[in-house]
Amino acid sequence: MSQSQFLTYINEFMITRRYAKRTIETYIYWMKKYILFHNKQHPSSLSERDVECFLTYLSTQNNVAPGTQAIALNALVFLYKEIIQAPLTLSLDFNKSSRQAKLPTVLTPEEVTALLNAVTAQYSLLAKLMYGSGLRLMEAVRMRIQDIDFDYLCLLVWRGKGNKNRRVTLAKELVEPLKQQQVICKRFYDIDMKNKDYQGVWLPHALAKKYPAASRELGWHYLFPSSRLSRDHHGNNAIRRHHIDETSLQKAVKSAAKQAGLRKNVSCHTLRHSFATHLLQRGCDIRTVQEQLGHVDVRTTQIYTHVIQAGANGVRSPLSDL
Template identity: 30%
Template sequence: MKEVKLVPFNHKNEEQIAVKFGYDDAIRVHLKKLLDIKWSNTHKTFYIKNSTENKSKIYNHLRLINCYINYSELIIKKPNISKTLNIQLPKLNEGQEKNLQKFRKWLQQKRLSENTVNTYVEVTSFFIRYSILKNTVDYSKRLIESFNYDFIVHSNKSVSYQNQCINGIKKYLEYKGLEVERFELQRPKKEKKLPVVLSVEELKRVLDQTHNLKHKTLLSLIYSAGLRIGEAINLRVKDIDSKRMLVHIKGAKGKKDRYTLLSEVFLNLLRAYYKQYKPKEYLFEGQNSEQYSSSSAQRVLKGSVEKAGLRKQVTLHTLRHSFATHLLENGTDIRYIQELLGHSSPKTTMIYTHVSETSVRKIKNPFDNL
């Protein structure tokens, strides 16, 4: 297996990825087939713009010819929390480490997602080390507020992360059997941004630019059934109920099952896809019959959006937003949309009333009377 090294470097005042390898015609010819790859006479190397999408693109492209890709220099190291706070946090002792692992198991028994468990354990570790620094085991409101400021506010972390930190600390206090009610930390409010929505015409342009049958089927399913990307790639062949014209979503967000719509037009596309690809377990399989990845799906969508000439910031979730908005514009009751999307609260679904064009079009603009 030949080694190829991916190295960050600055070229033409932009961050690039240099592709380093020993002289090899097969690699050179293969690299030239990759879209957006360029050659620098100055640096004597192939290069591509440094982005998350391009890292995955070049990695997958080189794996096709069985290369070993060394991307260690591209890995962004997490900032040292001690440096962020400009203080040196003490290490946990063996007993504290064991207690933290017990806390992890306790969280897992609560059936929280693995990402949530990892975040809660991480922030709790910092919080305990912070309390050692302050030479106290009294988890008072004042200590927690001090930690909240030093660790989150002063470090300019996101609102979402701040809320996760508060949740993590509260879960730890619950685990320790301490009074949670007496800690009234002020939660920051998230910015209320309206979702990006594609018109029917824009959506058709995007799908028309998606020529690969598997890619087109996946994007069409996400839109036609209003799915999250995780729900789409977790679908199994048996979850498609063509007799009842329903898609069975199992274990979705909040550990809930639900049914959503199966479009008749989409079903024809799905049958053509199934006939060609013959998936065994998961409806959409990647290499080696494994589950298709969300990052691959996002790259496909981005490419189709660019080819369609759209300037909107479109993600896979935009397709789900568009599904809900188009249903609302067609007169579907908001309660049915809530069920199809799997929202726990109608308040979440109500956001689509703010982006629907139907009601807005009925309003006469006062400028027209001038």
């Protein structure tokens, strides 16, 4: 079996077991890197020592972040346990990456205003949700119509990073724009339901099995639908309407930052960083910010206190006394 055939087999294996598309792509990427690193030798002919060498290489030569090295390790653990059926031991000895995490890029409130004003109308609401509610990129584009609670001004985030669910705040200024967006979704829905080939929106396997009619209900449809129908990649080729492509939103934010004249390295995640920092600057309790962001460990949230303390809100420069 050639390398491409082997990776295709793994791809199909993961699809049939309902792994997320992004997880499949990431695991395949690192498996391919691993195979190429060992001169295209089949993983079944390699030992744990070869795994250790690859992981050490990522740390010492590629200088990858600890999180990146951990993802590569997870991919290889899956490969040997599920595909090769020779699980790796827990005593792997490799050079663990210790690269210091970068401080997040944070915009001032004035810079956020300039950025949001420069985002094109098509992506304006999404950008405002990421800043106003601290959403991750994929949490924003995967939002469903029924995930908005107007009565309590909050959004329901299902299966976020780490497969966690949470409630996040909703700015009252976004209530009317969101209701207008729901009207747009209803128009798409009415058109799709008249299409005899349309098989409803995609749902996680367990939900689709438990609620077989849910995929055709309006509330389960994406709040930011794609402009075109597509085939479901999960194996049955069903005709569905997916959410918008996240890369188009990323490009829109990058373009808006350039148009606004911002010199910082701005991405969609910068809006989430700015949300957290601005909450803390307003006196919000760090535990509350942790819950809003969906962090498991408060130490992850504390990086935003470092951003504040490193600037004008922290140590006073001696130059001011001259």
